[in-house]
Amino acid sequence: MGYDPGPMPKGKRQRAPNDAPPRRSRRRGRRSKAWNLALGIFFFILGVIGVLIPVMPQVPFFIMSLLFFSLVFPSIRRRIRRFLHRHPKLAHAYKRWRDKGRKKRQELIRKEKEFAAKLRGEAP
Numbered sequence: 001m002g003y004d005p006g007p008m009p010k011g012k013r014q015r016a017p018n019d020a021p022p023r024r025s026r027r028r029g030r031r032s033k034a035w036n037l038a039l040g041i042f043f044f045i046l047g048v049i050g051v052l053i054p055v056m057p058q059v060p061f062f063i064m065s066l067l068f069f070s071l072v073f074p075s076i077r078r079r080i081r082r083f084l085h086r087h088p089k090l091a092h093a094y095k096r097w098r099d100k101g102r103k104k105r106q107e108l109i110r111k112e113k114e115f116a117a118k119l120r121g122e123a124p
Contacts, residue, residue, distance in 0.1 A: 031071075033071070033072050036068045036069075036071040036072050037068070037069075037072045039064075039065075039068045040065045040066075040068035040069040040071075040072065041065070042065075043061045043062070043064040043065035043068060044061070044062065044065035046061040047059075047061035047062040047065060066080070
C-alpha cells in the first residue's frame with residue numbers, strides 16, 4: 001500500500017512519514033545592531049588613539065567606524081549617500097571596491113561548494 005498524502009495545501013509540501021526534514025542551507029548570519037555599534041565605537045577609539053600617537057594612522061579607523069555606524073544609524077547612512085552623490089569620483093572608487101569584495105566572496109563560496117561536493121563524491 002502506498003502513502004497517499006491527499007490534497008496538498010497551497011504552497012506547502014507534505015512529507016511522507018519516512019522522509020527526512022528538508023535541509024536548510026547554512027548562511028552566514030548578519031551582525032546585530034549592537035555588534036555593529038560596538039565595532040563602530042571600537043574603531044572610533046582606535047582613531048582617537050591614532051590622533052594622540054603620531055605613529056598610528058587615524059583616518060582608516062575613523063572611516064571604519066563611520067561605516068559601522070552607518071549600519072546602525074539611518075541618518076549617518078543618508079549623509080554618506082549624499083556625500084557620495086556629491087563626489088562622483090569617490091563614489092565610483094567606493095563602488096569598485098565594494099564590487100571587488102563581493103566578487104571575491106562569491107568566488108570563495110563557489111570554491112567551497114565545489115570542494116564540499118568533491119568530499120561527498122559528487123560531480124561538480
